[in-house]
Amino acid sequence: MHVLLLRLALGLYFVGFAHSVLTALKKKQTLFRPALIAVSAGFVLHVLSIVLRALEVQDLPISQQYEAFSFFGALTTLGFLVAYAKYRMAPLSVFVFPLIFVMTFIANLFYDPTQSIPPALRSNWIYIHTPLIFLGYAALFIAFSAALMYLIQEHALKSKHPVRFYSWLPSLEICDDLAYRSLAIGFPLITLGIITGALWAQSHVGGFWATDATVLFSFLTWLVYLLLIFYRMSGWRGRKAAYLSIVGFIGVLVTLVGANYFGGLHTLQ
Amino acid sequence: MQLAIVGLSHKTAPVEIRERLAFNDGALRRALASLVGREDVTEAMILSTCNRVEVVAESPDDRLIREFLCDFHQIPHDAVSKHLYSFRNADAIRHVFRVAASLDSMIIGEPQILGQVKEAYRIAADAGTVGMHLSALMNRAFAVAKKVRSETGISASAVSISYAAVELARKIFGDLSGKTVMIIGASKMGELAAKHLKRNGVSSVLVTNRTFERAVELAKIFEGAAIPFEHLTEHMDRADIVISSTGAPHFIISRSLAELVIHKRKNKPTFFIDIAVPRDIDPTVNEIDNAFLYDIDDLQQVIDANLKERMKEASRAEEIIDSEVEAFCRKMQSREVVPTIVQLREGLEKLRREEIERNRRYLTVLSAEQQEAIDHITKSMVNKILHTPIEELKKMAHDPAGSDFADAVRRIFNIKPPQ
Numbered sequence: 001m002h003v004l005l006l007r008l009a010l011g012l013y014f015v016g017f018a019h020s021v022l023t024a025l026k027k028k029q030t031l032f033r034p035a036l037i038a039v040s041a042g043f044v045l046h047v048l049s050i051v052l053r054a055l056e057v058q059d060l061p062i063s064q065q066y067e068a069f070s071f072f073g074a075l076t077t078l079g080f081l082v083a084y085a086k087y088r089m090a091p092l093s094v095f096v097f098p099l100i101f102v103m104t105f106i107a108n109l110f111y112d113p114t115q116s117i118p119p120a121l122r123s124n125w126i127y128i129h130t131p132l133i134f135l136g137y138a139a140l141f142i143a144f145s146a147a148l149m150y151l152i153q154e155h156a157l158k159s160k161h162p163v164r165f166y167s168w169l170p171s172l173e174i175c176d177d178l179a180y181r182s183l184a185i186g187f188p189l190i191t192l193g194i195i196t197g198a199l200w201a202q203s204h205v206g207g208f209w210a211t212d213a214t215v216l217f218s219f220l221t222w223l224v225y226l227l228l229i230f231y232r233m234s235g236w237r238g239r240k241a242a243y244l245s246i247v248g249f250i251g252v253l254v255t256l257v258g259a260n261y262f263g264g265l266h267t268l269q
Numbered sequence: 270m271q272l273a274i275v276g277l278s279h280k281t282a283p284v285e286i287r288e289r290l291a292f293n294d295g296a297l298r299r300a301l302a303s304l305v306g307r308e309d310v311t312e313a314m315i316l317s318t319c320n321r322v323e324v325v326a327e328s329p330d331d332r333l334i335r336e337f338l339c340d341f342h343q344i345p346h347d348a349v350s351k352h353l354y355s356f357r358n359a360d361a362i363r364h365v366f367r368v369a370a371s372l373d374s375m376i377i378g379e380p381q382i383l384g385q386v387k388e389a390y391r392i393a394a395d396a397g398t399v400g401m402h403l404s405a406l407m408n409r410a411f412a413v414a415k416k417v418r419s420e421t422g423i424s425a426s427a428v429s430i431s432y433a434a435v436e437l438a439r440k441i442f443g444d445l446s447g448k449t450v451m452i453i454g455a456s457k458m459g460e461l462a463a464k465h466l467k468r469n470g471v472s473s474v475l476v477t478n479r480t481f482e483r484a485v486e487l488a489k490i491f492e493g494a495a496i497p498f499e500h501l502t503e504h505m506d507r508a509d510i511v512i513s514s515t516g517a518p519h520f521i522i523s524r525s526l527a528e529l530v531i532h533k534r535k536n537k538p539t540f541f542i543d544i545a546v547p548r549d550i551d552p553t554v555n556e557i558d559n560a561f562l563y564d565i566d567d568l569q570q571v572i573d574a575n576l577k578e579r580m581k582e583a584s585r586a587e588e589i590i591d592s593e594v595e596a597f598c599r600k601m602q603s604r605e606v607v608p609t610i611v612q613l614r615e616g617l618e619k620l621r622r623e624e625i626e627r628n629r630r631y632l633t634v635l636s637a638e639q640q641e642a643i644d645h646i647t648k649s650m651v652n653k654i655l656h657t658p659i660e661e662l663k664k665m666a667h668d669p670a671g672s673d674f675a676d677a678v679r680r681i682f683n684i685k686p687p688q
Binding site: 153156157158160161167170171172173174235236237238239240 | 425437439440441442443444535536537538555558559561563567570571
């Protein structure tokens with residue numbers, strides 16, 4: 001049942017994905033309302049799917065790979081809905097909807113109930129470490145989207161070619177503000193996530209965790225964001241901050257996607 | 270409904286002719302009264318703006334209105350006839366819809382025309398020269414204009430320098446409330462741009478000018494502050510938007526000054542607008558991070574692109590108008606044809622009864638059966654006579670010529686037009 005619900009949610013998220021593609025092609029938002037409704041409905045089914053799965057395994061369903069992606073997808077949707085309720089910023093959907101769709105798609109693709117984390121790592125830390133990291137990544141993704149919107153809009157304004165103007169993009173100040181705020185939320189979350197991850201590893205496998213590629217990458221990413229926070233505080237704004245925010249998120253992607261291919265602690269078995 | 274429009278506009282007549290045919294407020298009321306007083310004109314309204322003069326009337330003949338226009342203004346008909354256009358029925362409906370939706374305007378999509386049409390309608394309504402037909406037409410025209418505005422982007426983008434400045438400022442700052450604009454130089458154009466920015470939320474205005482008195486004067490208009498020209502650079506970092514339009518032969522804002530300003534503003538974006546010729550601001554200022562510089566040509570480019578966009582939207586608007594005209598014609602025709610059919614039936618039935626009543630004394634000698642037969646025969650005669658006209662009327666209910674046909678039938682049978 002939870003798999004069926006997840007597939008239905010994926011179908012509804014597809015409307016959001018289609019909205020993004022259409023907007024990019026037509027340079028105009030035409031499908032936002034239906035997409036928002038579909039994604040919200042998809043979110044409800046998605047949460048239901050996670051709840052059913054939780055009841056089934058009598059546990060928070062994040063220890064399997066597909067569960068983790070599904071969980072991350074749901075958190076991103078939640079993040080978007082919260083941000084939308086506050087800012088009413090429809091253009092953000094153009095970036096977030098595809099991510100939600102892709103994450104849920106991967107969750108469906110990787111559905112394999114036999115895969116799980118190594119028994120050696122079974123511990124309560126997973127309930128703290130994983131959600132913290134995922135929430136942090138979701139916030140940093142929003143920062144990344146805001147940075148992209150900033151750069152597109154800034155380039156259009158600087159080049160002065162009105163043909164390139166994107167009427168659906170928010171103003172520079174709003175993009176910059178959103179990028180800063182989501183960084184201010186995401187950074188503490190991944191910091192805590194990394195600390196809890198370290199504590200978890202410490203208590204189970206001793207000091208070996210520092211050689212884990214995922215750990216290494218996430219630490220490098222963390223350094224980039226630390227730098228960004230530092231520069232932001234010293235008065236950086238706009239373009240440079242946007243570039244660094246994009247570099248940081250590329251680090252996040254490498255960490256996330258690479259987690260299973262680097263081998264080591266974050267590989268599921 | 271027999272609509273007729275006679276008028277001229279910026280497309281058909283130069284301003285020398287337009288001004289001779291224009292109506293001021295007083296003349297408008299007199300003209301309406303005199304027009305509707307004439308035979309064959311039952312309803313009328315007059316639209317008189319600087320770009321067009323139009324008489325919209327319910328009348329079978331547009332020549333009457335042409336004559337009226339010339340007579341009223343005491344201009345020989347030959348002098349203006351080639352500038353005048355006339356439309357009848359469906360074409361007239363289309364013209365009214367297009368004018369109200371700003372498709373016939375000098376700047377397509379400009380929003381003032383709808384207000385002017387509404388005002389002209391109100392004046393005519395007050396003067397009592399608007400009846401069933403014009404009120405149905407104009408109310409539909411207002412709804413169509415609203416539909417065109419909301420469903421197409423015909424009025425969406427800026428097509429003047431000062432609106433383009435506002436539009437661009439919005440792309441940088443979003444909400445303009447709490448922002449400060451600085452005007453350097455007291456030119457008309459700078460003043461206009463500042464006025465639009467202020468109307469769109471900008472909260473404070475700084476004015477500076479070589480002659481300080483002029484700056485003080487301008488500052489008073491905007492409820493802002495005047496700054497002596499020598500202190501310009503020290504105050505520039507207070508402004509989010511800087512509009513420069515001095516007559517200076519050299520740059521007022523150099524690249525290094527702009528860099529300093531951005532630095533002092535802790536990288537908060539600044540929008541520089543240079544509407545001076547020769548230019549006041551070093552063009553390389555645009556290369557500085559968080560500085561955005563637009564000169565007069567850049568703004569003109571934005572406007573040109575917006576105008577092109579409006580043209581594209583206008584063709585979508587024309588499609589909306591087409592279907593609206595068709596729908597309105599159909600509605601009006603069935604509105605005339607159906608009552609005509611009812612009146613025909615009632616009228617002839619009344620005639621039949623009256624004839625029988627009048628001859629009652631001759632009929633009383635007949636048996637009840639025979640009397641009934643006569644009743645039956647007369648009824649079926651009436652039905653047979655009416656059969657073809659009614660069938661034809663029904664066929665014509667959705668035909669553009671239906672209105673004229675209904676009118677002809679009414680004349681033949683001597684029936685008053687429906688009210």
